Amino acid sequence: MRYPGLRQTTFEIITIGYEILDGRTLDTNSKWLAERITGLGGLIRRMTTVGDDVDEISSAIREAIRRKTDWIITSGGLGPTYDDKTLQGVAKALGRRLVLNRRALGMIEERYRALAESGVIDSPELTPHRIKMAMLPRGAKPLRNDVGTAPGVLARHGKTMIACLPGVPRELYSIYEKELEPILRKKVRKVYRVERWFTVLKVPESTLAPRIDEIMRRVPGIYLKSHPKSAEGVSRIEVQVIAAANRRGVAERRLEKAVALVKKVIRSLEGIISEERAGE
Amino acid sequence: MRYPGLRQTTFEIITIGYEILDGRTLDTNSKWLAERITGLGGLIRRMTTVGDDVDEISSAIREAIRRKTDWIITSGGLGPTYDDKTLQGVAKALGRRLVLNRRALGMIEERYRALAESGVIDSPELTPHRIKMAMLPRGAKPLRNDVGTAPGVLARHGKTMIACLPGVPRELYSIYEKELEPILRKKVRKVYRVERWFTVLKVPESTLAPRIDEIMRRVPGIYLKSHPKSAEGVSRIEVQVIAAANRRGVAERRLEKAVALVKKVIRSLEGIISEERAGE
Numbered sequence: 037m038r039y040p041g042l043r044q045t046t047f048e049i050i051t052i053g054y055e056i057l058d059g060r061t062l063d064t065n066s067k068w069l070a071e072r073i074t075g076l077g078g079l080i081r082r083m084t085t086v087g088d089d090v091d092e093i094s095s096a097i098r099e100a101i102r103r104k105t106d107w108i109i110t111s112g113g114l115g116p117t118y119d120d121k122t123l124q125g126v127a128k129a130l131g132r133r134l135v136l137n138r139r140a141l142g143m144i145e146e147r148y149r150a151l152a153e154s155g156v157i158d159s160p161e162l163t164p165h166r167i168k169m170a171m172l173p174r175g176a177k178p179l180r181n182d183v184g185t186a187p188g189v190l191a192r193h194g195k196t197m198i199a200c201l202p203g204v205p206r207e208l209y210s211i212y213e214k215e216l217e218p219i220l221r222k223k224v225r226k227v228y229r230v231e232r233w234f235t236v237l238k239v240p241e242s243t244l245a246p247r248i249d250e251i252m253r254r255v256p257g258i259y260l261k262s263h264p265k266s267a268e269g270v271s272r273i274e275v276q277v278i279a280a281a282n283r284r285g286v287a288e289r290r291l292e293k294a295v296a297l298v299k300k301v302i303r304s305l306e307g308i309i310s311e312e313r314a315g316e
Numbered sequence: 317m318r319y320p321g322l323r324q325t326t327f328e329i330i331t332i333g334y335e336i337l338d339g340r341t342l343d344t345n346s347k348w349l350a351e352r353i354t355g356l357g358g359l360i361r362r363m364t365t366v367g368d369d370v371d372e373i374s375s376a377i378r379e380a381i382r383r384k385t386d387w388i389i390t391s392g393g394l395g396p397t398y399d400d401k402t403l404q405g406v407a408k409a410l411g412r413r414l415v416l417n418r419r420a421l422g423m424i425e426e427r428y429r430a431l432a433e434s435g436v437i438d439s440p441e442l443t444p445h446r447i448k449m450a451m452l453p454r455g456a457k458p459l460r461n462d463v464g465t466a467p468g469v470l471a472r473h474g475k476t477m478i479a480c481l482p483g484v485p486r487e488l489y490s491i492y493e494k495e496l497e498p499i500l501r502k503k504v505r506k507v508y509r510v511e512r513w514f515t516v517l518k519v520p521e522s523t524l525a526p527r528i529d530e531i532m533r534r535v536p537g538i539y540l541k542s543h544p545k546s547a548e549g550v551s552r553i554e555v556q557v558i559a560a561a562n563r564r565g566v567a568e569r570r571l572e573k574a575v576a577l578v579k580k581v582i583r584s585l586e587g588i589i590s591e592e593r594a595g596e
Binding site: 038051054056057058059060061062063064066067068069070071072073074075080081082083084085086087089092096099116117118119157158159161163164165166240242245246249252261262271 | 318331334336337338339340341342343344346347348349350351352353354355360361362363364365366367369372376379396397398399437438439441443444445446520522525526529532541542551
């Protein structure tokens, strides 16, 4: 849903993994992130999934930067194995080298020590595969992972921020909530969104829909949608009215204006409003 | 998963809908399509989700065409309402006009007549909103929708085929199975994929993983992955060996070659193969 005239911090979500492209794995991370980010007022403009391939990852990131997105959030491809290539892709997109990040190495060391102490793994030894997870694009910062071994990564490129999260959902949730969301809360432009629903009877949807579209084109910052329903032979229409603005007062005024116009249209068509309620 | 040296028909899946970008709806269509297409031997190179915006849709399609994909499959945005904009986006990307397609109109007419006869809707009248679904990019063909009102659409642009499917899952499944898959079965290059799994004990993953990577780099058309597992304090590694080729015999020879190399490596590391089995 997009509201003309509203200024929002923009996001793109890039998911990395052949297992998603092959249809083996359902990507639920993008929806989870989108819901949280939308809740903060962010605008997700695009989601992209590419495979575990340095060139594909780097192209996807470069394209998002070219579209001047404020934030790129990646998920997947941060692990210790050969086919975890996200940081190589990010480094290539930004034209930077991967360098050993001491803080990331410290986090990884600490995690493996704890895993070895609790008997989950045999040795806390920092093998090349484990050290690989501490090789970050120059200038990037690690984000602490409390439930897995691969730290998240935060990098900046011009006006675009890039946050890389692991693909394992519970690791992604943890890093997002503990490390990334506190940053986003400060940086994402506030959006106020108010909503009203009407249940309309006695008007055919084909008559109401074009009039609803007309109101939407006339009032800035609002969104209207008619959802035709029918139950037990009686056809009814659910009309959703949403208004949004960077200030609460503006959003509320826009909603009242749109609501008045919707009611006028319904009356002029001799329709009946059987219910009026606020949105979630 | 990608196998060097294997020639595959390439696909991109483009999903259209603000409800996905906003995190309200989980996109399950892409996974469903990916699984089916992968099963036919197709290679999905990228998935993209954009909003219900003509420019965004048209950009996403043009980018996929520029990447010389063989097939673009879109889902969503084919319905009767103002914010269903997929066909406008496709028309713009291809530089064609939307024209009334008689066959599409006939399909839509038939569906609304049946819905009116069964009492689901009041009138089978072809309103502008309903006629809109028969406005196809010039030269495109409709794909019959047996469970909803919006036909799917098939268009060609140079060497790229574009198939547009509705976003409602059961409508997408129906059009895919009855209309699109029969075409894909003829057009998609065959791929044979064979698989073997080993359960390996007594070798640390950190030692085995780099040797596995080495084999993968040496034998074309194969894919190896080690999955570390631990159960009841005993750490074990599941090693997956996959070989693929456009001919079955080649795939089988590649698999045997990779399997022999994997066994040699495990023996040289004094590991134990506790189980060897074929893949699903």
